[in-house]
Amino acid sequence: MSSMFVTLGSWNWLILGLLLMALETLAPGVFLFWLGLAALLVGLLSFAVDLSWQMQLLLFAVFSAAAVPLWRRMAQRGKGVSPSPFLNKRADALVGRVFTLEKPIVDGSGTVRVDDTIWRVTGPDTAAGSKVKVVRADGAMLTVAAA
Numbered sequence: 001m002s003s004m005f006v007t008l009g010s011w012n013w014l015i016l017g018l019l020l021m022a023l024e025t026l027a028p029g030v031f032l033f034w035l036g037l038a039a040l041l042v043g044l045l046s047f048a049v050d051l052s053w054q055m056q057l058l059l060f061a062v063f064s065a066a067a068v069p070l071w072r073r074m075a076q077r078g079k080g081v082s083p084s085p086f087l088n089k090r091a092d093a094l095v096g097r098v099f100t101l102e103k104p105i106v107d108g109s110g111t112v113r114v115d116d117t118i119w120r121v122t123g124p125d126t127a128a129g130s131k132v133k134v135v136r137a138d139g140a141m142l143t144v145a146a147a
Contacts, residue, residue: 009046010043010044010046010047011043012043013039013040013042013043013046013056013060014039014040014043014044016036016039016043017036017037017038017039017040017041017042017043018036018040019036020032020033020035020036020039021033021036021037023036024036030071030075031071034064034067034068034070034071035064035067037063037067038060038063038064038066038067039060041059041063042056042059042060042063045059089137091119091137091138091139091140091142092137094114094119094134094137094142095134095135095136095137096133096134097133097134098131098132098133098134098147099112099113099114099131099132099134099144100112100113100129100130100131100132101121101126101127101128101129101130101131101132102118102128103128104125104126104127104128104130105121105122105123105124105125105126105132105144106125107125108122108123108124108125109121109122110122110123110126110128112132112142112144119140119142120140120141120142121134121141121142121143121144122141122142122143122144123143123144123145124145124146126144126146130146130147131146131147132144132145132146132147133145133146133147
């Protein structure tokens with residue numbers, strides 16, 4: 001085992017770095033990418049400076065440990081306000097809007113037309129043509145109240 005550490009060289013670190021980055025594609029989570037980047041940095045640094053194997057392992061540990069806060073900072077930066085907050089929640093975008101009932105609400109069930117789509121609604125019995133306001137969205141069912 002000791003002989004393996006003694007033979008650590010620039011190419012070994014570069015290969016390890018590329019291997020870790022390739023493994024990231026099999027198990028995505030962005031964790032192995034940063035370890036691979038740390039290994040690549042050690043490999044590039046050991047090309048420029050002749051480092052002992054102990055120093056190479058220490059640098060790999062330091063670069064790996066420094067990569068975690070860097071990764072968290074970059075992940076937090078990407079969590080900004082979405083330009084399309086209702087992209088996958090279309091029904092939630094309808095809450096608060098007023099529509100005209102297409103079919104009356106009878107026994108708690110009716111429909112409204114929203115653009116080119118017909119939505120099922122639930123609420124108090126109301127005649128067709130009445131204005132209703134969407135108060136809640138639950139999946140594909142809208143809960144309405146008289147507007």
